[in-house]
Every structure is written in structure tokens, then in C-alpha cells.
Amino acid sequence: MRMTVADVMTDEVVAVAAATPFKQIAETLITGGISAVPVTDDGNHVLGMVSEADLLRKEEFREQYYREGYRPPLRARLRHPKGRQKADGDTAAELMTSPAVTITAAAAAVEAARLMDERDVKRLAVVDYDGRLVGIVSRRDLVKLFLRPDEEIAAEIRDDVLDRSLWVDTDGVRVEVRQGIVTLTGWMERRTEAAIAVRMAGRVNGVVDVIDKLTWKNDDSRWEAY
Incomplete structure (x- = not known):
């Protein structure tokens, strides 16, 4: 069965408005036990995302540059324009990363x-x-896919993949799953069907790896080259 985002996401989402102040955002993250919060407009459209990292930039820049009234040199401000902007931000609109990855x-x-993985984000x-x-869907939500019981994975491979999806004789195929690793043994009529x-x-969701020990009666892989 194809697992969708709806199957693993958290649908009770805490969000903040663009005008939400810094301290309220921090309280929202701490109270909710979350590491980021989406920023939405009045129509619940996503404008961006504010993370712990975005908030920490303010303290990072204060510690680095403003101790004892120190003002950073121009080259330092130009080197980190985005970080500098977020360090100065006081509201969600000024602190958020936008547009959000959705x-x-x-x-x-x-x-x-x-x-x-492509956008290097955690949620x-x-x-x-x-x-x-x-x-909201997070990396932790996706990791849960790999916690499916071995018996459930094996049953899906037998029932949905071998018996329903392939439309070929799979009576000679045996399925074994241990710790999410699938081993297929036995035989099939054609090499391409085994592949x-x-x-x-x-x-299949929850599969960590597949060990192929299938054999075949007819090697039809050469026919596909023509």
C-alpha cells in the first residue's frame, strides 16, 4: 500500500501570525515541545516557517557583536546579511524563512x-x-514508517505485490522479513518478472533492503535489448 503524507503527518498544527512577537514565538515552541512553527496569514495560507535556529540567531549576534556596545565592522554585516536581518527581527514576518517548503x-x-533531503530541512x-x-510532517514522522512489524511487511508483499500487482505466477516465491530486510527466494518464470x-x-513502506535470491526459468532480459 502506498503510504501518503496524510498517513504520517501531524494534523493538529500550532501556527503563528506574521505579527507574532519574538517572545511569544519562543513560548509557543517551548510550550508545544516543537522545534519550528509555520507562519500563516488570515486565510491560513503558509507564509513561512520560524525555527529554533531562527530565534537563536538573535542571541548569537548579540553575544558576538554587541557585548560592551561593540558594533560589527561592515564586512561582518555584509558576510551574513540573512543572519543579520533575522538577528534584528522582532516578529515572525522578520524572523521566518520564506517561502516555506511545502x-x-x-x-x-x-x-x-x-x-x-533536497532542501535540507527537517520538516x-x-x-x-x-x-x-x-x-506538519517531520523527519521523525517519516522514520516511523520503518517501525512496521516484519509480519505486516511480509503480508503486504505477498498479498499486494506478488498476488495482486504482478499478474504472473508467483507460487514459487517465498518471502521472509527480518528487521525490515526482505529476502525473496524461489523461482519465477521469467528473469524480468523476478526483477x-x-x-x-x-x-513497500517499512522495507529497509531487499535481498534477491530468486531464480528464473527463462532469461528474457536479452529480448528487451532489441
Whole structure:
């Protein structure tokens, strides 16, 4: 079964308005036990995201530059223009990272993981097709996909992949799952069909790796080259 963002996201989301002051944002993060909060407008559209890192820049710059009234040289201010701007910020609009990296609830969970990796973020705002906030998905939410019981993973591979999706004879295939690692043994009629079975098993949520020990009766891989 294809797991979507809606299956793993948190739908009870704490958000702040663009005018929310620094201290209130900090209290929101601490009280909610969260590391970032989305910033929304009056229509619940996502404008950006404020994280702990964004807030800490203010103290970082104060400690580095303003002890005993010190003013940083021009080259230091130019070297960190974004950090300097956020260090001066007092509201969510001034502190947030914008635009926020977003994804829809209908997107595949694996797509969320790829987007986080590509954009180097720890969480995504989940929005509807009009850009309104409906949830948050974090790296921790996605890690939960790998906590599926081995028996559940094996059952999905047997029932959904081998029996329903391939449309070929899979009676000779055996499935074993240990700690999320799938081992496929036995035989199939064609080599290409065995390769497809391995690829599809690897896409099942919770699968860490697939060990291919399948054999085949007919090597039809050469036919695909023509």
C-alpha cells in the first residue's frame, strides 16, 4: 500500500501570525515541545516557517557583536546579511524563512523524504491545493514508517505485490522479513518478472533492503535489448 503524507503527518498544527512577537514565538515552541512553527496569514495560507535556529540567531549576534556596545565592522554585516536581518527581527514576518517548503497531504511519504533531503530541512508544512495549512510532517514522522512489524511487511508483499500487482505466477516465491530486510527466494518464470518483483518489494513502506535470491526459468532480459 502506498503510504501518503496524510498517513504520517501531524494534523493538529500550532501556527503563528506574521505579527507574532519574538517572545511569544519562543513560548509557543517551548510550550508545544516543537522545534519550528509555520507562519500563516488570515486565510491560513503558509507564509513561512520560524525555527529554533531562527530565534537563536538573535542571541548569537548579540553575544558576538554587541557585548560592551561593540558594533560589527561592515564586512561582518555584509558576510551574513540573512543572519543579520533575522538577528534584528522582532516578529515572525522578520524572523521566518520564506517561502516555506511545502507538500500536499496526497503526496507519497517517500516524496516528502526526498524533498526534505533536497532542501535540507527537517520538516515540511502540509498544505491543500490552495496553499492553506493542514498539517506538519517531520523527519521523525517519516522514520516511523520503518517501525512496521516484519509480519505486516511480509503480508503486504505477498498479498499486494506478488498476488495482486504482478499478474504472473508467483507460487514459487517465498518471502521472509527480518528487521525490515526482505529476502525473496524461489523461482519465477521469467528473469524480468523476478526483477520487477524485487523492485516492487523495495517500494513497500517499512522495507529497509531487499535481498534477491530468486531464480528464473527463462532469461528474457536479452529480448528487451532489441
